Amino acid sequence: MRLFCFVLFCIAHGLVLAQEEPEYLPGGAGQPAVLDDYNTEFSRWLHDYEPIEPQQIHLSMVSDGLAYRVQFSTLAPLHTAVFQYWPAVEEKPKVTSIWNREETWEFVDGGSEHRRQYMHIFKTQGPLRENTLYHYRIGSAKSDGNAYAQDIEDLVDVTGDDDGDDDGFYWSPKYGFHTHAKNVDQFSFMMAGDLGIVNAVTLRQMTSMAQSQHYDFFTYLGDFAYDMADMNGTKGNEFMNLLQDTFATTPLLTTPGNHESNYTFAHYTNRFRSVPYRESNSLSPDYYSVDYKWMHIVSITTEPLFEMSPESFETVKAWLRQDLARANANRAERPWIIVMGHRPLYCSSNDKAACVEDTNTLRQSGLEDILLEFSVDAYICGHRHNYERTYPVARGEVTSTSYKNAPSYFQLIIGNAGNYEQNKLFTSTPTEPLVTGPWSALRYAGYGLSTVSVTQNTLSFVHWQVEKDGSRGRPVDQFTAKKDKKQNDLFPISIDLGLHKKLERILE
Numbered sequence: 001m002r003l004f005c006f007v008l009f010c011i012a013h014g015l016v017l018a019q020e021e022p023e024y025l026p027g028g029a030g031q032p033a034v035l036d037d038y039n040t041e042f043s044r045w046l047h048d049y050e051p052i053e054p055q056q057i058h059l060s061m062v063s064d065g066l067a068y069r070v071q072f073s074t075l076a077p078l079h080t081a082v083f084q085y086w087p088a089v090e091e092k093p094k095v096t097s098i099w100n101r102e103e104t105w106e107f108v109d110g111g112s113e114h115r116r117q118y119m120h121i122f123k124t125q126g127p128l129r130e131n132t133l134y135h136y137r138i139g140s141a142k143s144d145g146n147a148y149a150q151d152i153e154d155l156v157d158v159t160g161d162d163d164g165d166d167d168g169f170y171w172s173p174k175y176g177f178h179t180h181a182k183n184v185d186q187f188s189f190m191m192a193g194d195l196g197i198v199n200a201v202t203l204r205q206m207t208s209m210a211q212s213q214h215y216d217f218f219t220y221l222g223d224f225a226y227d228m229a230d231m232n233g234t235k236g237n238e239f240m241n242l243l244q245d246t247f248a249t250t251p252l253l254t255t256p257g258n259h260e261s262n263y264t265f266a267h268y269t270n271r272f273r274s275v276p277y278r279e280s281n282s283l284s285p286d287y288y289s290v291d292y293k294w295m296h297i298v299s300i301t302t303e304p305l306f307e308m309s310p311e312s313f314e315t316v317k318a319w320l321r322q323d324l325a326r327a328n329a330n331r332a333e334r335p336w337i338i339v340m341g342h343r344p345l346y347c348s349s350n351d352k353a354a355c356v357e358d359t360n361t362l363r364q365s366g367l368e369d370i371l372l373e374f375s376v377d378a379y380i381c382g383h384r385h386n387y388e389r390t391y392p393v394a395r396g397e398v399t400s401t402s403y404k405n406a407p408s409y410f411q412l413i414i415g416n417a418g419n420y421e422q423n424k425l426f427t428s429t430p431t432e433p434l435v436t437g438p439w440s441a442l443r444y445a446g447y448g449l450s451t452v453s454v455t456q457n458t459l460s461f462v463h464w465q466v467e468k469d470g471s472r473g474r475p476v477d478q479f480t481a482k483k484d485k486k487q488n489d490l491f492p493i494s495i496d497l498g499l500h501k502k503l504e505r506i507l508e
Helices: 002-012 203-211 231-242 262-271 310-328 352-364 367-373 485-490 497-507
Strands: 055-061 068-074 081-087 096-098 103-108 116-123 133-141 164-166 169-171 175-178 187-192 218-220 252-254 288-292 295-299 336-340 378-381 387-390 410-414 440-444 447-454 458-466 472-482
Touching: 055 175, 055 231, 055 252, 068 133, 081 116, 103 262, 187 203, 187 410, 203 447, 231 262, 252 295, 288 310, 295 310, 310 336, 310 367, 352 367, 387 472, 410 447, 440 472
Parallel strands: 187 218, 218 252, 295 336, 336 378, 378 410
Antiparallel strands: 055 068, 068 116, 081 096, 081 133, 103 116, 133 169, 133 175, 164 169, 187 447, 288 295, 387 410, 387 440, 447 458, 458 472
């Protein structure tokens, strides 16, 4: 009976006894990608692209979705390209055609073959209609000939089929994005991280959710492809094409992970240059921020501490302090602040290097102090290939078991999208006990991804289980963070943990 009760206790707390970690699968870091049950559902990554045919298309946005950027790649320089977008509901829509790229550049992989590809960014121009689904596509001219002289409406019927080769252009598939409704009091977004080409268990659900247009953006928490620099960068191309149907339909907010470290993170900074870093007064796509309705969301790189030098992290922290100071002064308009990075500040594992040494390094770098000083509400990360939620926490101590008017931030690890390393179990053995703490509120070692619904006073999180066959299972975690307006009025700059604990009892 005691043994039975102990087993139930372990299951309830995500603890796995005497079970070995899964072995790595073929096709991971340093190896060519291989076909499996998940990636064969999506053939675009296997397509043999023409040198100037648009590929690796993905979408990003500026604050409040006032403009959208589309980034894509070609294997040869382009003479002429066009970005077309139009309201999806109109039978004969007025097509906006953008001929001038916002940016174009050559990216040379750092591998032995020095493979070249050409990156391009288009941006919407002028005001967009509120609460409207737009369709868009990218076209590249086969020659510079008469592309400008030809009437754009004569090129092809934009209401017809998707991609193709007509009128002297290579056309991308037709994708969509939606603008938000200003008077609607709720919006939602998606969160996931650590997805590979191999064992991409959540990819089917991820794509379906993105294409539903129910989510305003998608935060991806680092580690792409495993690894994008492999095979002279061709694995990065394959990954971006595998994810194109997802990344081209929901604006993408990314952060770099340790698997992007090759060639000083060159694959990340070139492939995701469309994120709004310049609008954020940042020097690099490695860190930036976005305002969206009632939320300020910040993306930072945690990797300089581990893959470069601690000194280089000082630049990130200095920028973060300035960004959060501005955001914290604007709490009346945007009460929620979320920071996303790749590595966790807290995690549970029998791997002391990852969940003791590395987490201590990140906390002691001063990052946690900044989150506390500016009353950040949540820190979202990946890196560990599982899901874990903390209670509100500060410097290793639980500050509350309630998420209402929490006196400090809480953390979510969402690194279980699926890759060749498979998931990390919460294993405990006599020689390698599970290292955790009272801050750990819930742990889940399966595959999944998260959604968040946001109102002015609530953040409602759901972590969805994804079964090994790729189907969506049950919610394995659901909780809501709440705050009263008076909390932001009382604590506009920084928190006093002792005072908060006293007031927490009054506000409940």
